[in-house]
Amino acid sequence: MKLGSLELEGRAFLAPLAGYGDSPFRVLCRRYGAAMVYTEMVSSLGIKFGNAKTFGMLAFEPGEHPVDFQIFGARPAAMVEAAELLAKAGVDAIDINMGCPEPKIVKTGAGSALLRNLPLVDAITSAVVRGTLLPVTVKIRKGFLIDDNVTEEILAICEKNGVAALAIHGSTAVQGRSGSKDWDVIAAAKAKASIPIIANGGVKKAEDAKRFLDYTKADYVMVGRAALGNPWVFEQINDVLGGSVPREPSADERFDVMQEHVDREVALKGDVAGVKEMRKHLAFYFRGLPEATTYRNRINQIKDPHTLKELLDEYRGLCIGTSEEVGHDAR
Ligand SMILES: Cc1cc2nc3c(=O)[nH]c(=O)nc-3n(C[C@H](O)[C@H](O)[C@H](O)COP(=O)(O)O)c2cc1C
Known part of the structure; x- marks a missing residue:
């Protein structure tokens, strides 16, 4: 069009x-x-x-x-x-x-x-x-x-x-x-x-x-x-x-995209500002995931990309362990 x-x-x-x-x-x-x-x-x-x-x-x-x-x-x-x-x-x-x-x-x-x-x-x-x-x-x-x-x-x-x-x-x-x-x-x-x-x-x-x-x-x-x-x-x-059933991304795909989003923000804005910028985005990515409040609070204390990656990896492990498919329909 x-x-x-x-x-x-x-x-x-x-x-x-x-x-x-x-x-x-x-x-x-x-x-x-x-x-x-x-x-x-x-x-x-x-x-x-x-x-x-x-x-x-x-x-x-x-x-x-x-x-x-x-x-x-x-x-x-x-x-x-x-x-x-x-x-x-x-x-x-x-x-x-x-x-x-x-x-x-x-x-x-x-x-x-x-x-x-x-x-x-x-x-x-x-x-x-x-x-x-x-x-x-x-x-x-x-x-x-x-x-x-x-x-x-x-x-x-x-x-x-x-x-x-x-x-x-x-x-x-x-x-x-x-x-x-x-x-x-x-x-x-x-x-x-x-x-x-x-x-x-x-x-x-x-x-x-x-x-x-x-x-x-x-x-x-x-x-x-x-x-x-x-x-x-x-x-x-x-x-x-297009008449087809909408695809839900897997938990792995969600976390891959979160990490890519972090990397892109950090590349554009620098370590501190990029990590800070991501707090609000991650709060949205976490909606519907298990223990979202705990992880949101923990993310808000983090100031550097390395620690943020460690925390996202830990959270990924927890989410994949809990369920293979975590949909956003839980919102
Ligand atoms: C956080 C936030 C920021 C927004 N910033 C703008 C903006 O910069 N310019 C604008 O025209 N509308 C802005 N809006 C309004 C949205 O573009 C949109 O019109 C509104 O959220 C309704 O659409 P939605 O129900 O799909 O969210 C903003 C809305 C939100 C929630």
Whole structure:
């Protein structure tokens, strides 16, 4: 399937996940079948002033492409400059964040504040689309306040300005990360859309993704939290969409991937920062495994990759001894 000029294999995307969606995690999600991976959101000004490079946010591995790099900001000119720099850094698409509810972002007029400022949505999307040859995508929530729904207005602006695809999270900014997800709003947008629609919000397992796509008729599905500690979810979604039974990875495969994730984080961020970064990921990988709390607490005391490897090897032995197949269905 095509998204702008990109030829994609599959229909499930890794959602932008601040604090998680870095290059090591994106590589794993792509390997296990994500059709495209979004980066965590980065400030357009941070890219312009070089901070993103300092923090390793402009590091890409061959195995993670296509990468849709998400930027946030409220100044069209700065967004265009960021898009130009990102194109040179080798990203495959630019995504514009119009859903972040964090007060420190909203008060600058960026993120979900844009849902209440449609003239600025128009200015930013037209400037960025004109300012880059890359496909430009937009990610929104359905509105800002609980009863708001600006989906169709924003869809019309995106279509007019040449945006390549629109991702819709069927909740409002004031709902934050809780609250019900409105599938009907996504279905209604899809029924009118001339550009691909990406359905987002609430997929917990592969079967949910199929139901979501069937119900909304969206072109793609975007998965966030269900991918944490579980990059296999994409392969499972591809299996279910292809009519086959989703494969559960063995305990050995899980631990191989955990160790690879550690190694990649350490290579990118250094021993101390890499190990620290992995604590939160491992907490997700451990969900559903025996004695997860004990091992999570032990991991949190570790500061070097060697000791972390020893502990993961010990835990692998325990998990394999307990059961050959430890599924994430226990979550
Ligand atoms: C830890 C975390 C970080 C997130 N960071 C971003 C972000 O940087 N940009 C963004 O547009 N959405 C972000 N989101 C929202 C997700 O992309 C997604 O819209 C939301 O989690 C709903 O999808 P899900 O139910 O599949 O998780 C974040 C969500 C979580 C849980």
